[in-house]
Amino acid sequence: MSEPSDFSRDISVIANIDAVPLILTMVKHVTGMRFAAVARVTETKWVACAVDDSIDFGLVPGGELVLETTICHEIRQHRQPVIFTHASQHPVYSTHHTPHTYHLESYVSIPITRTNGDFFGTLCAIDQSPAQFDEDAVCKTLTLFAQLIALQLDVQEELLNKDNALLDAAEAGGLREQFIAVLGHDLRSPLSAIRMSADLLEAKLTGVRERGLTSAIRQSSQRMGALIEDVLDFSRGKLGGGIPIKLALHDDLDAVFAAVISEVIAGNPGVRIRHTISISPGIFCDAGRMGQLLSNLLGNAVTHGSALHPIEVTATMQENFIVLSVANQGTCIPETLLPRLFEPFTRSADGGRGEGLGLGLYIASQIVKGHKGTLTVSSTPEAGTCFVATFPGALEWRPDDSQALDD
Incomplete structure (x- = not known):
């Protein structure tokens, strides 16, 4: 070589x-x-x-x-x-x-x-x-760190190679889907090892600062895990016929949304979220995917919102429809980006490193589509950015719907 x-x-x-x-x-x-x-x-x-x-x-x-x-x-x-x-x-x-x-x-x-x-x-x-x-303990700990660096080198190279390959429009689709499938499946096992090792290391440390550092490693691995789940969802959608939606009757969608908000606040201590949640019992939906929908919208708001203003979350019933909105003040989405905002691998023009792969809003739109709803966005300097998901709360179930949801 x-x-x-x-x-x-x-x-x-x-x-x-x-x-x-x-x-x-x-x-x-x-x-x-x-x-x-x-x-x-x-x-x-x-x-x-x-x-x-x-x-x-x-x-x-x-x-x-x-x-x-x-x-x-x-x-x-x-x-x-x-x-x-x-x-x-x-x-x-x-x-x-x-x-x-x-x-x-x-x-x-x-x-x-x-x-x-x-x-x-x-x-x-x-x-x-x-x-x-x-020496034995240090060798094991530093070997874990070296493996993490090697893993990240592989990811960085795959991303760089993918970006270079995408310059050739004829090869873009195939290379992207192959990369996503490999990335999602091959990274799960080493990432689980990193999480467990960080937990073990944190348990052995007594200093507040040192425990905070290992906590940061664990949080970074959790964020990597979320990115992997996003690319797996995308690969299922593109390679396997659609993001899976499993509909069932739920009486506690309020609790699902509240839990997601608590998790986002816990992971982002400086973020303020004001919320109004009032959903009737007896909602026919995929509760896990509903939580993922709100999590993705909140993740976008946290990344692009202003720390000076709280994020506003509203989830209410309007007749037989559920209306979920997430609004934030901060970076305004350019008008040229709005028409393709829900396309995969679309990110804001500034290309911030914290944005991830550009799959969150795409997956959110597919979740809403799977529930036969709509997802819209508005963004102005005066009013800020607001995403609104609207979907029926009581879908009429038919035996062939499971196939339709994957189309």
């Missing part, structure tokens, strides 16, 4: 992984060392992609070390972690050239290996003072 002429793409990809700064902070915390980095390591180069430096080691993203002076050069060959806490007393590394060259006493380096087996580089930590930690 040929080697890249520069590393700007690798540095940019690592910079776009939101979890990397948090991971480097956690690496320093669990090891007690004062320098942590993500390094790209090839046959001839050692290049820093991300750095958290409290010892003025002198490296910044894009900075290089002579490959042969590093232990990462050896790790690239044997693909095994290297850990020592006191180099001058170590039977092997007391005479190794790397600790002598850089005056190191403590060192951890974990290989970052892509799912296709390609070696990317290392997650490492160093210090000029001896460290005290459980």
Whole structure:
């Protein structure tokens, strides 16, 4: 495999992984060392992609070390972690050239290996003072972090490859659907492992700040899980005949909506939501999908709404119809975007990183369509943005409706 002429793409990809700064902070915390980095390591180069430096080691993203002076050069060959806490007393590394060259006493380096087996580089930590930690526990924790980085590298590459491929309109549809199907199914298992590991790590930490950091990892994994569910819904809709809608009689749609609002507030402490909910019992719907509908609309409002104004949620009965509205002040949707707002992969012109894949509103529209309703939007600088979903509260059920809902 040929080697890249520069590393700007690798540095940019690592910079776009939101979890990397948090991971480097956690690496320093669990090891007690004062320098942590993500390094790209090839046959001839050692290049820093991300750095958290409290010892003025002198490296910044894009900075290089002579490959042969590093232990990462050896790790690239044997693909095994290297850990020592006191180099001058170590039977092997007391005479190794790397600790002598850089005056190191403590060192951890974990290989970052892509799912296709390609070696990317290392997650490492160093210090000029001896460290005290459980080497086995640190190895397991940092290996988890390295796997998370590798997973994100795969996602970033898939997204970049997809975007490049979509420049060719003739291939856009097929490539997009293939990517979605692979993304949704292949990421579930490692993401579950990340969530469980974050829970275990949080249970072992006692400091408020440290527990908050692990909580942030868990929340990020939950957000990734929500994105995966979105792409799975999309792949079902496009590849499997429609987003599944399972209609049943429900008497507690009020409680479903209230629970969603509570979850959004808990996940976004600075957000204010004012709500009026009054739904009659005996509603024929898919309650889970109704909750997902409100969650997607609220997620859009949280992303684009102004923190100075509360989000307004109203869910009421108008004759035999349920009317659900979500309104927020903030970024106005351009008129040119309104006609295609409910199309998949449509996002606002500013392309904010917090927006996700652009599937939330599409899935919301498909849920409303599955309930034989309508979803509309209005957006002006004066009145703000308001989404209104209207659907019958008591659909007439027929045996062949299950097929119709998937069309």
